[in-house]
Amino acid sequence: MSPSTLEDLFTLFNETASILQEELNCTYLEALAETGENLFQQSVLQEELSELTLKRLKKSYESFRPDKYTAEELRKAYQLAILKGMKESVQPNHQMTPDAVGMLVGYLVDKFVQSTNFRLLDPAVGTGNLLTTVMNHQVNKKVTAIGVDIDDLLIHLSFVNANLQEHQIELFNQDSLEPLFIDPVDAVVADLPVGYYPNDVRAQDYELKSSEGHSYAHHLFIEQSVKHTKAGGYLFFIIPNGLFESEEAPKLHAFLKEQAHIQGILQLPMTMFKNKQAAKSILILQKLGGDILPPKQVLLVNIPTLSKGQDVERMLRNIDIWIKENK
Incomplete structure (x- = not known):
């Protein structure tokens, strides 16, 4: 380009x-x-x-x-x-997934999802940037998608984004944690909104609700996404590094053990973030069902600084080898 x-x-x-x-x-x-x-x-x-x-x-x-x-x-x-x-704009929820991260998620979706014709969900679609980046990186595959967001301006921008790029995306302007009237999808991508979910009444319908006070929105998004994924489907979440360290983490661990295999955790380079607290990783899950086996070993990667071309290429080669050995 x-x-x-x-x-x-x-x-x-x-x-x-x-x-x-x-x-x-x-x-x-x-x-x-x-x-x-x-x-x-x-x-x-x-x-x-x-x-x-x-x-x-x-x-x-x-x-x-x-x-x-x-x-x-x-x-x-x-x-x-x-x-x-x-x-x-002063709205704090207007944040976009960095391009390099979107492309990496796109690469991972292309490698893990073997089907040449599949449906993809982004339950926190925002402007549609992550979702369309992922769709643009699927090689010789037909992808249709669903995006959900509560913010009507972001959904409007997402709609225009999809049209200009000629992507087939169905968009829902609603609270993503309310019931979603969609058929199960083959894969999910989401840059998880981190924070508390204010609707305590709705949170009661979730296994991952907090025992007291507001529940973690990012936990509920994981549960909602797993619920709407087909057996054997893959989920790719951009998560805070401390996801498994909070006081609610044991509940999340137990839920994932029942519902999915953790396929991989890829820690994004620290250079991408202002401080350690803001650092994120990519979590890859596969929903249980049928004869789905866990990977021989979980893919654990510390992603090198993306400006270091040779290191990044080496990492991608290692991911390829892991996929061949574990598929």
Whole structure:
């Protein structure tokens, strides 16, 4: 991907979003969702614009030829614009999974999920960046997906993201821990929202509810995801490193022992995080069922700093060897 392609696309998203932001008197992220939809529909959908704005937008949109770009190019440019908008927005839940992590999860999904036609769920889909990164890294596979998020702006951005990249994603704007009316999926990916779940009444329906006070949202997300995965299906979670060290950890251990095999834990490099407390890992589970056997040994990896190319290649080779030996 040439830097100029990315720059041109970002400029198009950014400039047209800024025009709409001013004209519609809305936030940059809202305007970005609007301009993304205009680009997908190849027309200006907002009716309340001045003649001059209409002309400016049409002139900018004329240069956009979706077939000129790959899905990854569109995702990256749109992601850059979203990141710009998130810097201006004060909402703490607007956080995006770093690209390098998304690509690594995409690589792992491609290696573990052998089927050439499968369904994928992201129960904390946000802007759709992690989900579409993973879909873009599936080699010669047909993937359809489901995304759930409680934030209506993030779901709107996710919808535009999916359309621009021409991905088949069904999106639900709801609390992901309320009942999900979906068929079981083959795989789950999620950057788990870490913190407390405020709805104590709903939490009562979960095995991993806390004995007192609010329950951990990230524990409930794991349980909800396992529930909606087919037997033998894989789950890939981005987790806080201290997941198995909290006072609720014994309950989580017991739940996982009953429901899934831990296939692997890959610790992300410390250089990616501001401090030790913020550090994360990728947890890989396989749901029990039928004749599913545990791996001979769990895949444990300390991921090297991603700028060290040779170390990263060596790590990927070791993962490949592990998969061949344990499949």
